Structure formats: C-alpha cells, structure tokens
Amino acid sequence: MPAGYHQFCPVSKAMELLDERWTLLVVRELACGSEKFNDLRRGLPRMSPSLLSKRLQQLARSGIVERHTEGKDVRYVLTTAGQELRPVVEALGAWGVRWVGELGDEDLDPTLLLWDMHRNVDHTAVPDGRIVIQFSFPDAPTKTRDWWMVITADDADVCDVDPGYPVAVMVNASLRRMVEVWRGDMTWSQALVAGDIDVLGPETLRRDLPRWFTPSPFASIPRPA
C-alpha cells in the first residue's frame, strides 16, 4: 500500500482504500452476488489468486467486506459500507459504457461472457424443463469456440464441452457482436438484422431467447450522440 494522500478531502480518503488495481472490480463481483473465492476468481480470470486473497484481506481491514466461515464453507460478504459502494460502481460503469466505447480484442473473453450471462438468466422467462443453448463463436480460437448453457428451473450451468443433452437453441455469433449486445451497445434485433448473430431453433424459442437474460443495468444507459 503506497502512502496515503495526506488530504482530508473525502474523495482522497476514499481513494486511499479503493484506488489500487483490481480493488473496485472485486467489489463489483461481490455486488453481483459472488461470495465464494473461486466464484470471484471466475469473474476475475486474469487476477492471480494471491492477489485476490490480498485484496479481500485489505477490503476486510477497510470494513468493506466480511469473511464468514461456516464449517468448511467460506463466504465473502459486503458490509453495509461495502454495499454503499454500489453507487460508485454504477457511476463508473455508466461512465465507462458511454465514454470508453471501443473494446480491444483482448477484452473479448468468451469465458467471462458466458459466466456473466449465466448469472443473469431470468428463470421466470425460460420455458420449464431443461433448456440447452449452444453458443458458437466462429471467430474465437477453437478452445473457446463452443459453449453449452444448461438452464433448469433454478439453476444455470455453463460447459465448454457438449453435456450431451439435446440442444434447444443454437446461437451462432461473432464474439464481438455478442459482447456488444450483452453490454447494450446494440440490441439483439439490430444484430440479428445485420446478420452478425444467428439464432437457430423453433420459432418461439428463437423469438423469446433475448428475454431469457436480464440485461445489464448499463445496457439502458443512453449513449452519447
């Protein structure tokens, strides 16, 4: 931890706790509902486990996170102070979506995309029973090209190997377009019309699929003219 700012300004005092690399992204993950170490890791794939561990300890010392253990089960939970960082994260995201438009190829991580989509499945909107969606990103490297999302009444799993169940809908998409749709930079229908995303399957499922996922809060932020 570098020295503080030696300023009484509340912004400075906040940044003394929050300005280190990864810190607010850990908070974001916690605010998104991840509680377990390895779930946090999945949302922060490029972060080393030792650094994640360190950040969690720092956040705990700062009173932002509490470490709960029940038997072998360990969970990290935002304190009240931590939950009140949500407006900060939201303001940052709202700004980012408006003013940091262009994504590099490096930002297009299919693992992260599927992880993010899977935790935003709206189970009330998905038909009953087990629904399997296959995603295929032709422009992605072979290893991360094909994905299967298995949705049941109260769960959603992601696999990078065919789990064997019959596929209900197949989504064939440019990875970049899929990410852009997910971020709200464009709509499903725009991408479909443009031919950048193909949805294959029964008519009703094809039509309803966009509603199976609750859009990110940033999707609705108006973009600058």
Next chain:
Amino acid sequence: MPAGYHQFCPVSKAMELLDERWTLLVVRELACGSEKFNDLRRGLPRMSPSLLSKRLQQLARSGIVERHTEGKDVRYVLTTAGQELRPVVEALGAWGVRWVGELGDEDLDPTLLLWDMHRNVDHTAVPDGRIVIQFSFPDAPTKTRDWWMVITADDADVCDVDPGYPVAVMVNASLRRMVEVWRGDMTWSQALVAGDIDVLGPETLRRDLPRWFTPSPFASIPRPA
C-alpha cells in the same frame, strides 16, 4: 500504465483509465474549478509536478481533459466526458465521508484547508469592502500556525504572513476541529459550544462568519448511525 483488465465490463474499462494513483483527484481538482497547472498543484500539494504533468497527459489522451493554450496562458479543462465523471467523484466523496471517518494527523494540512476555504467564499454573504480573517491554529507547527484571508468583492487571497490590513475577525481553532467543521463532520455551532473554535470580533461578524463559506457538498451527507 499496467496492462488492462481484459474485461469487457464497463466498470473495468473505466478503471483502466482511472484507477491509477492521483488520477481521480486531478479530476476532482478540475471539477472544483482549477484550470492552471500551479493551481492544480496547490490542490494537490503532495503530488510531484512531473507526475501531475504525466496524469494530465494521460487524461488528455483518454479524452477527459483538453489542454487549451492562448498565447502563454495554458488551461486544462474537462471535456464533456470529464464533466460526466462528476457523479463518480461525488459518489466517492459521499462514501468517504460516511465510511472513512477518522483522519490521521497527516491529513490535517492547513495549507490545503485554507486553499479549499478560500475558493468557497460566498462573496454575496461577506460584507462589502475588504474583510480580513485571521486564522490561528495553536496546535499546528509554527510555520503553518497563522493565516490571513483577505476577502474583497470579487476575490479572496490567502497569506501566511500578516498582510498588514486590520483584522476584522480572528478565528482561533484546533486544526482538527476546523477541518472537521469544514468537512461537515460537525457544525460550527457544535464546535463553538464545545470551545474547540473561538471566533473573536464584532458580534455581527462573529455570528455571520460561518455563512461566508459555501459548505462542501459532502457536508450535508448524513453520517451513519
């Protein structure tokens, strides 16, 4: 600049530009109205000039700041994108004032306090003519103990030597209490009653002095129970 986060999440993309040390404090200074290099320095006394220069360049490259030159005059101005960071800074400050309560002695910088107060003088509230306030912080080191603020119709200057004009009001205060009042952690009247701040001078001036300064936006944030 460390590597990016390799995430498409808008929060990550924002933090790639903003999470380095000092960056958002420079934005705060610009949002507070400073435009010139050395004014920015006054608001960021512990930041080296080279680092400030570097940050300004980074902010310019990020489209957050524009460098305007007119002849010899150089001014840094927030772009639209930069102005839209105000909600981020405000959210951080609101959080900081609630959850980073305790200030270290290192955070109590009289220079910064006077600089901050002087730029928040409400000239419509100060009596006409030249008003000189002397501040004295008995608990501060000799060099930074005594200050004079000279307020005229359209200007406010701070000196650390007696400018020679007659002093209208004298404020004798614990530095810590003065900072806490300024931050809104306590009110003027609380500090006066507690005897941590003494105001000496004509009755009307003593009574009105708190209103000569427009309180920081964070002063009104409710503190946690």
Next chain:
DNA sequence: CGGTATCCCCGTCGATACTG
C-alpha cells in the same frame, strides 16, 4: 475447494533539480 508461498521483474512514484 480455498487459499499460501515464492520469486522476480519492471513500472510507479517520490524527490529534487533544472529550464525557457
């Protein structure tokens, strides 16, 4: 599953001096 331990590089930051 839930982390530590270790290692080492390289960038950041701070300090100070200096310039047009």
Next chain:
DNA sequence: CAGTATCGACGGGGATACCG
C-alpha cells in the same frame, strides 16, 4: 508560470507452484 529531466527504491502484482 509551466512544466521537463533525472534518478533510485520500493513494492505492486503477474506467474507459477504448492498445500490442507
């Protein structure tokens, strides 16, 4: 006033391996 130049230390953090 508005910065640049230089320099050195420190430690942040990335990678990887390992442990209960």
